[in-house]
Amino acid sequence: MLQNEYFRLYHWLRMMNEEDYSKNSAKLFWNVQFIYELVLAKMELDSSNVKYTINSNLRSFDIKHIQDVEFLRNRTAYFEEINGLPTLYNEITKKNVTRSINQYLTHWFYPYKGKFHPQMIRALLNIMRIKKGETVLDPFVGSGTLALEAQLMGINTIGIDISEVCSLISRVKTQSLKWLADIQKEYKSLTESIEKFAEKSEDKIIEEISKLVDTIKIQELRNFFLLAKLISHSDKSRRSKKSFKKSFETNIKRMIESLEMFDELQKTHNLILGNTDVSQADVRNLKLPASSIDGVVTSPPYSIALDYVENDKHALSALGYNLDTIRNEFIGLRGKGKSKIDLYNQDMKLAYQEIDRVLKENKYCTIIIGNAILNKREIKTVELTIDIFENLGYTLVKNVDKIIFGLYNIMQAEKILVFKKS
Template identity: 50%
Template sequence: SMRKFELVSGDMELLRKRVAYFKSIDGQTSDYEKLVQFNQTTSINQYLTHWMYPYKGKFHPQMIRALLNFIKVNEGDLVLDPFMGSGTTILESQILGLNSVGIDVSPVCVLVSKVKTESVAVLDKIKEIKDEILKQNETNLTNFENPENKGIRASVEGIKDEKVRNFFLVAELISHSDESRRGRDFHKSFSNNVEKMLKSVEDFDKAIKEVGLKPGKVRIEKGDSRDIKLKDNSIDGIITSPPYSIALDYVKNDAHALEALGFDTKIIREEFIGVRGTNSNRIVLYNQDIMKSIDEMFRVLKPGKFCVIIIGDASYLGERIKTVDFTLQYAKKLGFKLIKNIDKIIYGLYNVMQKENILIFQK
């Protein structure tokens, strides 16, 4: 299991920088233990910019860090997550000095992941215009759906630097979520989110300097896991989790954000894996899409390298869908060798599923 620890390197300095489940190595505080202190939330696993944007089923950063070590990717290697979601794999790879490519069909996920990983590069620019944006926010109405309430969006869209603009746009989307789900005042929420996000980006900047991080290069794109625009045998490691959209409607979950960005949820629904189709046909389409995605993962992964697929069995129309067995059998048939199958309890999705499996394959 992931709870069995074994030190496989005698390089104490490397271990101190890479470990996920040790507070110290040879009497020296681990980088992970230092990083979790840079946290603007009450949750220990939401350090740096990991917390930004509420996303169901997001990875635990500590687990991803451990898996990156398990699959033996090194500084400068290229990691892929073709179902990027809120960007945990990409951000944790960046922190470890690994280069990464993140792909997702959701424009919300693409935007959020970019902000988590790119904002630190434009920190000074964000700070320069923050006060002006918040001042303009004071004149806005609470209800963002009111046609008169165009002040924040107009102010944000007027920002020329895309990375800076994205930062404030995500603050706006989180505020829409706060208003629609929790009944919070949009105006106050926006100001609070900007301040909290800024502190987290400042934390990231401090961590780079004080911990000595050498962030890896990040490439994030809106794309299709069934048709990955990468060359054959070009990836050093994959960690991903296909969507549980048979049981969890990601489009509905992010409807407020998609609509705020100007997307028609009825149209975009057809692009999402597991959401297309009805009744039994929906399961058939989901399985077909998963097979195509695994095909692409196998194609782009270098021989001898590892692919981690985190997936669980969900229920649909009162019937358990055996996605884990299906994935295992198809991956083996394709040529993947199963190295390890780890059971993992899911927290926060009890109404959808109770556990999932960490499947570690080697090409």
């Protein structure tokens, strides 16, 4: 009897503790596994003026003081719960048609190599204290990870990329939601027409699909189906067994499903989305007024690690580009050996001067970059970047080490460099 009483009391005390614990705590997502993510999670709390201590298991934080709990619940990237309640990002990441946890909503559109980790981008926008309605720039926008994350936070984005494939991907990811009803209608008539091609050869089917896509009058609709076609070109180049027609139909279906999830998310949470303005242009000559940007987050091409023309050659050729001609405009692809590195360094200096011109005073510029290894020699791109920004009058306020996957032989780690213009 006495023992029963003891257990009841013990369970009651535990329950109370757990309740208290969840009432004043921030719980990390289970997929937060790296030290750099823990560092960014701490920085997110710091930027919201939260006072906290980290629990010994390193999976949660005890909150001592918090000014605006709703703000943190809506903005945080690394916490799945604040004070026992799910965060908005917890809901966002559930809207996913893929098996990869980072590829929620439209992030998965097009298999682009070397994308940002969206969770990290959301955290950086918090750390840089970018407010709703402000404008951020990514002048190497690639597949538009920053554009979509900023949009979800009500922040406007200007995205620039020299590759038309990239500007197309970024636009379709962030601008198709408004056109969902029209896309669904177009899909019905398109699939009916495609059914008639069943007996034709693969090349003929590609030709007919291209003609159908080209005749779509509204640009936003045409872009959506054009991207589905480019994803199928990429599928074909990697998994030749899958028929182009099948891959095209499946891609459109899944893309529409993703937009439907996006629509539901926006309606359920009354999200006011940020605007995105993405164009094909050169970072060395930004068509933007001086001091017009509230923050920059970007990842420049790595001098020798990735050949962006080679990576997207199927899509670029399908858009009608001559690969040899456009190579010269891509930073990091001109020249050979030592001259390649020199040209890269010169181009990056011009790029950073342009970024400096358009960024407002007292704002942040975050560069994610690593040192590549060429012929067993380390190319000091990180040091060069710090040097250029310090000469432009910036202060390096954070320098975080980050692991990278997928480029093991050339690059194992990169840096998150947060500079302040002052």
